[in-house]
Amino acid sequence: MEDYRSWKPADVRRKIRDGEITGPTAGMCGGYAQANLVILPKDYAEDFKEFARKNPKPCPILEIVEGTPDVHDMGEGANLVTDIPRYFIYKNGVKVDEVTDASKYWQKDFTGFLIGCSFSFEEALLLAGIDVRHISMSRNVPMYKTNIECERAGVFEGPLVCSMRPMTPDNAAKAVAITERYPNVHGAPVYMGDPAKIGIADINRPDYGDSVEIRPGEIPVFWACGVTPQAAVERAKPPIVITHAPGHMFITDLKNTELDGYLEKKRR
Numbered sequence: 349m350e351d352y353r354s355w356k357p358a359d360v361r362r363k364i365r366d367g368e369i370t371g372p373t374a375g376m377c378g379g380y381a382q383a384n385l386v387i388l389p390k391d392y393a394e395d396f397k398e399f400a401r402k403n404p405k406p407c408p409i410l411e412i413v414e415g416t417p418d419v420h421d422m423g424e425g426a427n428l429v430t431d432i433p434r435y436f437i438y439k440n441g442v443k444v445d446e447v448t449d450a451s452k453y454w455q456k457d458f459t460g461f462l463i464g465c466s467f468s469f470e471e472a473l474l475l476a477g478i479d480v481r482h483i484s485m486s487r488n489v490p491m492y493k494t495n496i497e498c499e500r501a502g503v504f505e506g507p508l509v510c511s512m513r514p515m516t517p518d519n520a521a522k523a524v525a526i527t528e529r530y531p532n533v534h535g536a537p538v539y540m541g542d543p544a545k546i547g548i549a550d551i552n553r554p555d556y557g558d559s560v561e562i563r564p565g566e567i568p569v570f571w572a573c574g575v576t577p578q579a580a581v582e583r584a585k586p587p588i589v590i591t592h593a594p595g596h597m598f599i600t601d602l603k604n605t606e607l608d609g610y611l612e613k614k615r616r
Contacts, residue, residue: 355377399505406508408464410462482557504580507579556575
């Protein structure tokens with residue numbers, strides 16, 4: 349399998365658009381931020397924007413795209429409905445399709461949200477000598493619905509979804525210090541330890557993604573995850589929603605080291 353760690357985002361997005369890449373994007377385009385996606389009708393956009401504001405850990409917004417699938421801030425020339433390897437299509441809260449090109453579902457009244465992704469900080473973990481298990485096992489990251497409820501906004505509510513990476517307690521402490529420096533891609537972990545305490549009955553059966561090995565002496569470490577909006581969509585039941593398939597991200601043109609400064613400047 350091709351190693352895309354050193355590739356430029358535009359080149360990988362082109363291969364995705366051409367259908368040559370259809371799998372998870374973890375580890376691709378080292379140094380560049382990745383993003384989750386939610387596209388929904390304009391009538392639901394303000395409620396979702398408020399949901400993201402109230403729940404910044406799982407839903408840090410990087411860019412809002414209105415009335416067009418064309419991306420600007422996160423990747424000039426990119427397209428929301430062709431440049432992600434795999435999409436989920438929801439109708440009335442139920443997943444009805446899974447596609448590698450969502451163009452046929454695009455509507456003129458849609459608003460798209462690109463949301464920060466924890467894949468962005470994984471490079472920093474690797475550089476610190478911390479094994480990122482789903483990457484070393486060539487799997488998708490495991491993700492779980494928890495019993496932690498997000499703050500409601502309009503029609504949107506639901507459980508916090510978390511991604512999990514197993515680590516030794518020492519590496520977990522290092523990971524906290526590293527990832528808290530990345531607030532726009534979920535920041536520090538929200539929990540570590542016994543999965544049952546956050547409503548996860550079986551750590552080996554994630555709700556999304558793949559299970560990974562947890563070795564003796566390791567603990568599961570959980571980060572807020574950008575799949576959280578998909579759980580909220582299931583409850584809100586908008587007529588149609590397009591999301592990324594978990595683990596299949598939009599790769600931006602912004603480096604992880606530049607992302608916070610760029611977003612702060614844009615807010616000002």
